[in-house]
Amino acid sequence: MTAAILDNPAEVLADLATRLRAGEVVPYLGPGISELAETPTPMTTAALADFLGSKVRLPARAIGNVWAAAQYIESYRHRQTVTALMQEAFATPVEPSPLHRWLAELAPPLVVDSWYAGEMxxxxxxxxxxxxxxxxxxxxxxxxxxxxxxMPDGTECEEAEAEGTDTLLYTPHGSIAPAGNFLISDADYVEVLTEIDIQTPIPEEVRRRRTGKSFLFLGCHFDDQLLRTYARQVMKRSGGAHYAVVEVDGLTRNECRFLEEQEITAIDMPLDRAIAMLLDG
Incomplete structure (x- = not known):
């Protein structure tokens, strides 16, 4: 299987920039954006797994697998230890990139931030x-x-508070800020995956705002089944054409299959170049 690749990526990125301004596209942001700045904060699942492994001696089956590593720590050291280690991993604030700041100025109806560092x-x-x-x-x-x-000041609120806002920021896996909520262990995701097909774990306001929208994936990695499952469910019933900035030659077979199955068109170029085109578009 091969991902669909554009012949005119510059034109499509210019059009996507226009549609982002119009609120017609949902940006789905991954850690690859901040990874460009070479932050010491772990910005991949592999780096986060290595961090957890540096703090707790893990069995061979959990080494290199962040979800299994967190599950082992939760099972043998308690959930509070997992939370404390995640807070330590993301203690150094990751500064928003120019793309994050540009999106903040645009105030799109829905932004998805799929990592824990809280840049958006x-x-x-x-x-x-x-x-x-x-x-x-x-x-x-x-x-x-x-x-x-x-709320913006970090206080918890009811879903009704989000209904009339310009922008809803959705962090489906949790985030370091404001309260240190993290979906990270195998058990966390077993809970969610038992019901995600019927969309219960997806907030109704997210479902409403994604309707009829295209998704643009930026800085996302789909080399893990769990990440693919989450992206698939977040964009479910959204409608419109979807795009992902990726370097196709570096994709795994499973990533190519995911893009093809979800009808996500690949914008085949380095992420930093694509971001520059969006900001200039």
Missing amino acids: RRALSGREGWVEVQGTHRAVITDPAWYRFY
Whole structure:
């Protein structure tokens, strides 16, 4: 299987920039954007797995697999240890990139930030008219929540507070800010994946705002089945043509299959070049 590749990527990126300004495209942001700045904060699942492995001696089966590593730590050291290590991993703030700041100025109806470092929240900081919704683990049995909503100042709020806002920031895997919610262990995702096909863990306001929209994936890695599953469910029933900035020669077979199955057209170029074109578009 091969991903569909554009013959005219510059024209498509210029059109996507126009559509982003019009609120017709949902930017789906991955850690690859901040990885361009060579931050010491772990910005890949492999780097985060290495960080956890440097703090806790892991069995061979968990080495290099961030979800299994977190599960082992949760099982043998308690959930509080997982949370403390995640807070340590992301303690150094990652500065928003020019792309994050540009998107904050555009104030699109929906932005998805798929990593834990919180750059998009920082880019929106100081602005009005936005609310964040984060995926949250349910390791505490008495907690029924799949997600929580937060105001710009970090206080928790009800979903109704998001309904009239210009921008909804969606961090489906959680984030370091404002409250340190993290979906990270195998058990976290087993909980979610049992119901994600019927969309229960996806906030209704996210589902409403994605309707009829295209998705643009930037800085995302799809070399892990869990990340592919999440992206597939977040964009479910959205409508429109979807795009991903990737370097096709470096994709795995599973990544190519994912792009083809989801009808995501590959914009085949280095991420930094594509971002520059978007900002100039």
